[in-house]
Structure formats: structure tokens, C-alpha cells
Amino acid sequence: MGGLDTVQRLPADPAGLRISYERGALAEETAPLEPFALFADWFADAVDAGLPDPNAMVLATASAQGRPRNRTVLLKGFGGDGFRFFTNHTSRKAADLAENPWASLLFPWHPLQRQVIVTGRAERLSPEEDAAYFRTRPHGSQIGAWASRQSSVIPGRRVLEERFAALADRWPEPGDVPVPDFWGGYLVVPDAVEFWQGRPDRLHDRLRYTREEGPAGGWLRERLSP
Known part of the structure; x- marks a missing residue:
């Protein structure tokens, strides 16, 4: 029988760093009314802080049977319509999205004591947008x-x-290298975006933006208990 014979229990602070979570705060009074402006500010902070691969994000998908998978991919663009990434359309992630278009993105900006979670539907980008990005690759x-x-x-x-x-x-x-017909991008159109900012005593700030139904297409902003 393989594996550990006993449960390896970890201390509350396994690295011994005693993280105090005092790098910032997130208040409704100063937060934008929609999530994209706040994401742009936080992304700029991650770049300015010199974080390695600030555009790295964990993409979670699920098959038609509900089996989840996640992996790290790179964000290649964002705006008011959503978040873009590119991949091989024969990959497991693409197979999942063909069966079940719902996806989640996680940006783990730990040195800033922040994370962002995006949930929404993934849509294939147009061949024109695929080609435009492909030409920028080394x-x-x-x-x-x-x-x-x-x-x-x-x-x-x-x-x-x-x-x-x-x-x-x-x-x-x-x-020139032609664009593979089995390669292209996705746009994750969010229906919810949650921002997490570490705070002392585990009283972290969590603001969630949820897209409201209707033609106006506004956002509901709520504070969540940590």
C-alpha cells in the first residue's frame, strides 16, 4: 500500500511567516460601480509590483459529466466584454468548453495579498481575432x-x-507561419467577478460584482463575509 501511513497535519502557519495581511483595503465607497475598472487598476498594480507572470491565471473547466479540471494559462487581453486566452482546440480544456461552456478564472496575486475570481461563459473568438493575435507571437x-x-x-x-x-x-x-486551424482564442464573458483583499485577523475584504438581468446590463456590487 503506497502513500503516507499517517496524516501529515500542518500548523496554522506552515512557513512560519506570520502573515499580517496589512497591505491594503477594499471599500465599497471607493470601489468602481463595475468590475472592469477595478480589475484594470489591480492588474496594473501587479505589473508595477514586478510580480512574475502577472497575467497568469488558473482556468477551471468541467466536462459534461461535471468532472472539474484546472490549469494555469495566460491572460492575453481584457476589456468591458470579458477576458481572453488562447489555446489548442484539441486540448482537454477546449473539449470541456465544447461540452460545458461555463468556466472560472482565478488570478492569485499573493504578494499583494489579493486575488480575483471570474466566472462566466467562454465563447470562441473569431478567426480574424485569432490571426491578429497569432501574428504577435514569437x-x-x-x-x-x-x-x-x-x-x-x-x-x-x-x-x-x-x-x-x-x-x-x-x-x-x-x-510567415500560417495560423493552425485547430488553434484559437476564447472570451470568458463574466456574470460575476469577486475581488479579495487580505486584511488583519482574517477579516478579509471581499467584494462581488454580479451582472444584473435586463437590457441595462448593470452590475450589482455586494460585500461578502470573509
Whole structure:
């Protein structure tokens, strides 16, 4: 029988850092009436703070049977319509979204004692938007998109490297690499966005924006108990 023989119980502060959560506050009186302006401010703070990969986010999807999966992907754009990322359409995440379009995004900005959770429906972007972004990628990343049949089983790394080398010979720099027909982007259109700011004594600030029904398309802003 594998695994640990006994339960490994962790202390309340396993790193011994005694985090005090005193880096900021989040008040309704100063928060915008809609979530995108606040997200833009917080994202700028993450960039200015020099956080590694500030656009890294955990994407959670679920299959038609309700089996959840999550992984880290990179945010590639955001605005009043939602949050964008790109991937291989043969990947597990794409298969999940084809069966069940609901998704969740988590931005874990721990050094700032902040996190943002976005929930909503994922929609495929247009081929024109896919191509516009693909052309901004480095040449190697463009080749890599063709070389990787994402989430498929391969016998070893050499298969991937040989495929990459063959494609690099086919489309050498500085020539153009065509956009794969199995690759593209998604727009997560949020119906809720929650902002979390760490505060002392576990009395954290949590503000949730929920999209209201109706043609006005406004947002309901609520404070949640930590």
C-alpha cells in the first residue's frame, strides 16, 4: 500500500511567516460601480509590483459529466466584454468548453495579498481575432502551436522535438507561419467577478460584482463575509 501511513497535519502557519495581511483595503465607497475598472487598476498594480507572470491565471473547466479540471494559462487581453486566452482546440480544456461552456478564472496575486475570481461563459473568438493575435507571437511559439497536439499521449519528448524541427525547416524565419486551424482564442464573458483583499485577523475584504438581468446590463456590487 503506497502513500503516507499517517496524516501529515500542518500548523496554522506552515512557513512560519506570520502573515499580517496589512497591505491594503477594499471599500465599497471607493470601489468602481463595475468590475472592469477595478480589475484594470489591480492588474496594473501587479505589473508595477514586478510580480512574475502577472497575467497568469488558473482556468477551471468541467466536462459534461461535471468532472472539474484546472490549469494555469495566460491572460492575453481584457476589456468591458470579458477576458481572453488562447489555446489548442484539441486540448482537454477546449473539449470541456465544447461540452460545458461555463468556466472560472482565478488570478492569485499573493504578494499583494489579493486575488480575483471570474466566472462566466467562454465563447470562441473569431478567426480574424485569432490571426491578429497569432501574428504577435514569437516565431518559435508559432511553430510550437503546430508541433504540439496538446493533451495527446506521445511516446517521448523526442517526438515533439523532431516535429518542431521539421516544421521550423518548413517555415523558417523570417517567413510567415500560417495560423493552425485547430488553434484559437476564447472570451470568458463574466456574470460575476469577486475581488479579495487580505486584511488583519482574517477579516478579509471581499467584494462581488454580479451582472444584473435586463437590457441595462448593470452590475450589482455586494460585500461578502470573509
